[in-house]
Amino acid sequence: MGRIRGALQQRLPVVAGLAALTAFLAAALLLPSNDVLRDRAFDIELAGDQWLRKPASSDQKVVVVDIDRRSIDTLGDWPWPRDTMAQLVEAIAAGRPAAIAIDILLAEPDDRSPAALARRLGSVTGRAEISALAEGLPDGDQRLARAISTVPVALGLVLDPDRNGTLPGAAIVSRGPLPFDDLWQAMGAIGPTDSLAAAASGQGALSLPGSADGAIRQVPIFVAAGGVLMPGLAAEALRLAEGAASYRIEADPPRLVVGNRQLALPHDALLRLVPAAPSRRAARTLSAVDVFQGRAGDGQLAGAIVLLGGSAPQLGGLRKTSADPLTPSVQIQADAVEQMISGRVPRTLAIEPVVQPLAVLMVGMLAVVLGAALSPAAGSAILAAAIALLWMAAIAAAGLADRLVDPLTPSIAAVLVFTVTAGSAYSLTRRREAFVRHRLEQRLAPAVVRRIVEHPDLIKLTGERREVTSMFTDIEGFTATMHRAGPEELVATLDQYFEGVAGIVISHGGMVDKIVGDGLHALFNAPLDLDNHPQRAVECAIAIREWSEGFRRRVPAVAIRLGRTRIGIETGPAVVGDVGAQSKLDYTAHGDAVNMAARLEACNKELGSTICVGPVAAARCEASLLRPLGQLTVRGREEPITLFEPWPDDVPPSWREAYLKAYALLDRDAAHAAPLLQKLMAERPADIATRRLIERLPSIFKAGLSSESPAPRT
Numbered sequence: 001m002g003r004i005r006g007a008l009q010q011r012l013p014v015v016a017g018l019a020a021l022t023a024f025l026a027a028a029l030l031l032p033s034n035d036v037l038r039d040r041a042f043d044i045e046l047a048g049d050q051w052l053r054k055p056a057s058s059d060q061k062v063v064v065v066d067i068d069r070r071s072i073d074t075l076g077d078w079p080w081p082r083d084t085m086a087q088l089v090e091a092i093a094a095g096r097p098a099a100i101a102i103d104i105l106l107a108e109p110d111d112r113s114p115a116a117l118a119r120r121l122g123s124v125t126g127r128a129e130i131s132a133l134a135e136g137l138p139d140g141d142q143r144l145a146r147a148i149s150t151v152p153v154a155l156g157l158v159l160d161p162d163r164n165g166t167l168p169g170a171a172i173v174s175r176g177p178l179p180f181d182d183l184w185q186a187m188g189a190i191g192p193t194d195s196l197a198a199a200a201s202g203q204g205a206l207s208l209p210g211s212a213d214g215a216i217r218q219v220p221i222f223v224a225a226g227g228v229l230m231p232g233l234a235a236e237a238l239r240l241a242e243g244a245a246s247y248r249i250e251a252d253p254p255r256l257v258v259g260n261r262q263l264a265l266p267h268d269a270l271l272r273l274v275p276a277a278p279s280r281r282a283a284r285t286l287s288a289v290d291v292f293q294g295r296a297g298d299g300q301l302a303g304a305i306v307l308l309g310g311s312a313p314q315l316g317g318l319r320k321t322s323a324d325p326l327t328p329s330v331q332i333q334a335d336a337v338e339q340m341i342s343g344r345v346p347r348t349l350a351i352e353p354v355v356q357p358l359a360v361l362m363v364g365m366l367a368v369v370l371g372a373a374l375s376p377a378a379g380s381a382i383l384a385a386a387i388a389l390l391w392m393a394a395i396a397a398a399g400l401a402d403r404l405v406d407p408l409t410p411s412i413a414a415v416l417v418f419t420v421t422a423g424s425a426y427s428l429t430r431r432r433e434a435f436v437r438h439r440l441e442q443r444l445a446p447a448v449v450r451r452i453v454e455h456p457d458l459i460k461l462t463g464e465r466r467e468v469t470s471m472f473t474d475i476e477g478f479t480a481t482m483h484r485a486g487p488e489e490l491v492a493t494l495d496q497y498f499e500g501v502a503g504i505v506i507s508h509g510g511m512v513d514k515i516v517g518d519g520l521h522a523l524f525n526a527p528l529d530l531d532n533h534p535q536r537a538v539e540c541a542i543a544i545r546e547w548s549e550g551f552r553r554r555v556p557a558v559a560i561r562l563g564r565t566r567i568g569i570e571t572g573p574a575v576v577g578d579v580g581a582q583s584k585l586d587y588t589a590h591g592d593a594v595n596m597a598a599r600l601e602a603c604n605k606e607l608g609s610t611i612c613v614g615p616v617a618a619a620r621c622e623a624s625l626l627r628p629l630g631q632l633t634v635r636g637r638e639e640p641i642t643l644f645e646p647w648p649d650d651v652p653p654s655w656r657e658a659y660l661k662a663y664a665l666l667d668r669d670a671a672h673a674a675p676l677l678q679k680l681m682a683e684r685p686a687d688i689a690t691r692r693l694i695e696r697l698p699s700i701f702k703a704g705l706s707s708e709s710p711a712p713r714t
Contacts, residue, residue: 012428017368017421024413025360033409035212041394041408043217043322046274046346048395060241060341063301064285064334065092067310071289078314082110082140089147091291092308095301099152101237101337103309103317103330105206106144106155106192113140145199152240155196156206156233159186159225167191167203169228170236176251178229180222182268184209189225204236208319208329209270216319216327218270219336221256234271234336241305264345264402272346272404275323276335284334307334346402356406363390363410364417371421383418387411463577468589469524469537469617470570470597471510473501473544476563478518485560493556494518500551501544501565508540509533513588519601523589526576534571534620541567541611542646568601570614592636599634600643606632606696608688609645618644627656628663630693645689655683659690670697 065088072078085106092100110116114137148155157167167189184207191203205223208216220232231239231247235258239247242259249256254265266272286296288308309330310317317329339345349355366386370379387407394407475481475497482490498520502512505522509530513521522540524533548565551557572593593616600612607629618626626644633640647656662676674697681690 013372013421013425014368016424017364017371017417020420021361021364021368021413021417024364024416025357028360028409028413029357037408038406039211039213039215039217040322041406042272042346042398042404043275044391045395045398045404045407046272048399058338058341060098061304062284062334062338062341063097063304063306064281064330065288065291065306065308066285066328066330067288067308067312067315069312071287071292071310072312072314074289075292078310078312081112082144083113083138086140086143086147088288088292088308089144089153090150091294091296092301092306093147093151095291095296095299095304095306097151097301097304097306099154099201099237099240100306100308101154101156101204101233101240101333103156103206103233103307103333104315105158105190106196107190109193109195110140110144114138116140141193141195145195148196149199152201152243153199154202154204154233154236154240155192155200157189157191157203157225157230159184159205159207159223160188160190161186163188163190164226167225167228167230168197170202170231170239171246172229172249173246174249174251178249179251179254179265180267180269183222183224184220184268184270185224185227187226189230201240202231202236204231204233206233206329208332210320214320216273216321216329216332218272219332220269221265221271221340222269232271232336234333234340237305237307237333237337238340258340261341261343263340263343264347266345266347271336271339273321273332273335274339274344274346275321276331276338281331281334285331305337307337309333344402346398346404348404348406352405356409359390359405359407359410360413363387363414367414367418368421371418372425376422376426379418379422383414387414463575465573465575466526467533467571468526468574468576468591468593469533470572470574470589470594471505471522471524471537471541472568472598472601473520473522474566474601475518476566478563481560481562489556489560493560493562496556497548497551497562500547504543504547505540508536508543510537510540521594521598523576526574526589532620534569534617535622535625537569537571537617538611538613538621538625538646541569541613545610564610566601566604566609567611568597568599568603568614569611569617570596570600571617571620572596595636596634599636603632603634603643606692607643607645608692611645613644613646615641615643618642627659629689630663630666630696632696648687651684655680666697 067078075084089100089102111120116139164187189205191197192200197203205220205225207220207223209218209220211217219234221235223230223232235247235256238261239258242261244259247256247258249265254267256263256265286300288310290296291301307330309315309328311328311330318326319329319332321327321332363386367383370383373379374382390407390410394405397403397405485493498515501520502515505512505520508524510522510524511526513523515521522537524530524537524540530536544565544567552562552564570593572591574589574591574593576589593614596614600614603612604610609629612629613621613626625646627647629643629645631640631642651659658676659680662673662680665673665676674694677690677694681687681694684690
């Protein structure tokens with residue numbers, strides 16, 4: 001059963017990832033697609049066009065005559081009188097363009113010209129002679145109609161869902177059934193006045209369809225108004241410029257032929273726009289007032305398709321696009337004309353319903369493998385690279401082949417599936433680590449457990465030689481304490497004691513090597529490097545001393561009269577690593593520094609100190625941290641060594657300075673040093689270490705000690 005359970009746990013991340021992938025595929029196939037996300041993905045693809053394609057040189061120029069703020073400030077408030085519009089069209093026509101497309105709905109007759117005012121006054125007063133005056137007065141509609149008749153002009157119409165009726169349709173020749181299955185349709189349409197429509201060479205739809213987020217991304221090539229097929233304004237402008245009498249629509253493959261131009265026909269007859277660079281729009285745009293006043297450059301309009309419209313807010317022609325929330329509709333129509341001239345019709349693949357699930361499945365399976373087999377960081381990096389390649393391929397398909405492929409849905413699927421798989425694998429790994437850690441911490445030091453958990457292939461850690469600082473602690477008079485305390489009381493007190501001491505060691509960067517009886521052995525700079533480890537060890541010892549003195553005053557320690565904690569510290573090279581049988585390993589250290597720290601702990605009895613620091617460790621600490629306690633012969637050393645302890649917290653600076661001066665005289669002039677030490681002891685009678693130093697003076701002199709006493713470095 002255990003093996004079966006283990007096998008199931010191993011497969012859990014894969015099962016979780018496959019379940020997430022299956023759920024995502026089902027949702028993608030059964031639920032409506034998110035058109036907003038899809039459109040934005042296509043926006044990103046088409047935005048890469050400027051890097052993949054250089055602007056193609058065209059044999060047909062497109063110019064926008066813009067009724068901008070400056071034009072309105074100069075020529076008068078909008079709406080302009082028809083006479084002003086007529087003069088502007090005349091100025092454009094004088095430039096000999098190939099065709100003009102007016103992106104303004106001229107649905108109402110002129111009511112501001114003298115002729116219009118005379119007709120209205122005659123109608124109101126009922127006097128026919130006043131109405132007859134209109135025949136000899138300037139008429140804006142008539143002048144605009146004459147201007148329109150002099151050059152191929154396409155006027156605009158708008159779809160109206162509430163108006164029944166039709167307008168004259170375009171001349172369309174079709175080979176086979178029309179290849180439209182999702183044509184934009186309305187009950188009717190509103191067109192220009194009869195006189196203007198009669199003078200114009202054609203009419204095209206001004207209406208622009210918004211996407212799910214309200215942005216304009218498509219321009220109609222054809223629409224249906226009251227069941228009649230009508231061209232869009234851009235398509236009609238192209239037809240007039242080509243001099244074509246009609247449109248030819250071919251069904252297989254769906255294609256539109258306009259004069260000498262051909263372009264593919266989408267199933268909805270909507271042209272997906274490729275974003276135009278702002279610099280391109282600026283280069284093709286002329287201010288209407290400059291054209292009106294004859295300041296347009298020579299030849300700028302000659303042979304061009306001219307689109308007349310406005311960017312001034314008063315015209316109400318600003319539309320939201322994917323790149324700009326305030327794009328003039330005339331610029332959108334101009335983008336469509338240029339795109340038709342270049343023959344670019346971005347569209348989705350016919351087999352997209354099959355390709356999309358396959359892409360999701362392939363990328364999702366890759367995410368399952370990466371999430372289950374690799375670490376989260378490595379898996380994320382590889383998956384990010386795969387998603388980046390997917391997007392690069394989609395951008396290349398859009399820019400080079402005009403095929404739109406949705407990379408966003410597979411990307412979302414990959415991230416979701418990888419998150420579920422990697423999360424499950426990480427959770428399983430964490431549970432495994434917690435189990436291993438719990439089992440090993442019953443026998444091994446926490447630092448060793450961390451190494452084994454991080455590197456489970458290490459059965460036995462290799463030995464290494466490194467410098468360590470070793471620290472031994474011991475409880476004074478523990479044997480007597482053990483005899484007078486009950487077993488439960490003693491064990492409970494020791495549990496609290498070692499928990500506090502071990503926590504202090506770990507917080508200072510040390511490793512608790514082992515606990516034996518009433519003593520604790522700690523290592524600093526093992527198994528990992530620790531900066532300034534001798535001073536860290538001394539600071540740790542000071543913290544243990546302060547904490548243990550407070551612990552001795554608590555109820556459990558007071559009851560058994562727990563002794564003070566004595567500590568020995570020394571630094572030196574040691575061999576560290578796992579030692580023991582295969583079934584019971586112990587990460588520990590062996591070397592002179594370890595042995596010396598244990599003996600220095602015992603030296604506290606003779607020195608009268610709590611913390612005894614050896615000369616090597618002391619030399620690596622700040623000079624202000626320690627004071628010398630004199631020389632002592634330690635077991636295992638033939639020559640006596642100078643030992644140190646941290647300065648007591650309550651020592652004033654003057655006493656400290658006097659102590660160091662008296663200590664410096666010991667080897668040169670002991671006769672003068674002894675009275676100075678006696679005086680210092682009188683000032684601090686509780687300083688046992690000073691008393692013991694004075695008591696050892698005769699034995700020190702008899703031993704003939706060297707006058708060169710090592711001291712802490714400054």
